[in-house]
Amino acid sequence: MAYTVDFKDVSTVGLESSPVADALAGLRANEARYFKNKYDHDFTVTPASQDTATLEWIHKILAEERDIHIASTPLEVTSFEVEGTKMAYVFYESGLSINVMYALEDGGKRAVGFKLSDGMEVPEELSAFKFARQKSKLAGTIRGSYFVLKGEY
Numbered sequence: 001m002a003y004t005v006d007f008k009d010v011s012t013v014g015l016e017s018s019p020v021a022d023a024l025a026g027l028r029a030n031e032a033r034y035f036k037n038k039y040d041h042d043f044t045v046t047p048a049s050q051d052t053a054t055l056e057w058i059h060k061i062l063a064e065e066r067d068i069h070i071a072s073t074p075l076e077v078t079s080f081e082v083e084g085t086k087m088a089y090v091f092y093e094s095g096l097s098i099n100v101m102y103a104l105e106d107g108g109k110r111a112v113g114f115k116l117s118d119g120m121e122v123p124e125e126l127s128a129f130k131f132a133r134q135k136s137k138l139a140g141t142i143r144g145s146y147f148v149l150k151g152e153y
Contacts, residue, residue, distance in 0.1 A: 001050075003076075005032035005043045010138060014047065014076050020095035023117035026139035027097055028076075031089065033138065039082040045091070048074035054088050058100055061112060061153050068125050072096060084108070095120035102153065110149040115142050 003013055007029040012021040015028070032043035048055050054077045062068040072094035079088040086102040095117030102110050114126055118140035122131065131143035 002044050002046045005029055005045060007033035007036065007138060014045065015091065017073075018075065018093045018095055018117075020117045020119045023119050023140055024091060024095045024097070026136065027095075027115055027117050027142060028091055030136045030138045030142065031097070031099075035082070035087075041080060041082055043078065044080075045076040045078045045089070048077050048090065051077045051079070054079040055090055057153065058088055058090050058098060061100055061149065061151075062098070064151060065112070065149060066147065070096065070098070070125060071123065094123060096123060096126075100149075102149070111146050112149065113144060113146040115144045118142070 005028055010025050010029045012025040015021045015024050018024050035041040035043050055074055062070065070092060072092035074090050075093055076091045077089060079086070084104050085108065086104060088100045090098050097115040099113045101113065114129065116122060116131060129145040131145045134142045134144060136142050
């Protein structure tokens, strides 16, 4: 069932199995607030099992670009378009969030971003990345990294 993320009243709905559910819920709410404030877009997620196309698209990009295979269980995904850019997110049980920003127009920005919830360790499969810290009222300390896409998807 789809869930529109509320960033005013943060909830762990859909994320309860995560050992860092509260921090992951804060991270998800942080993303929801950003898209609502910048694009007036309601950030709505669905269980990963109900949107396998989005999950497979993200996993294909990770595998083909950097041979990355995430070990954690995917809990939720979302995919939407804002101002000519396709955005796709997956939230994992470990507390990891991965997003793909894919400009639909040739020559636009295309990248994969990783965000780690407060309290989780860097997953082994992402150990090659350097993570910058960012403070968030909703999510505590978020650690993030990214890479630019070279291929077309």
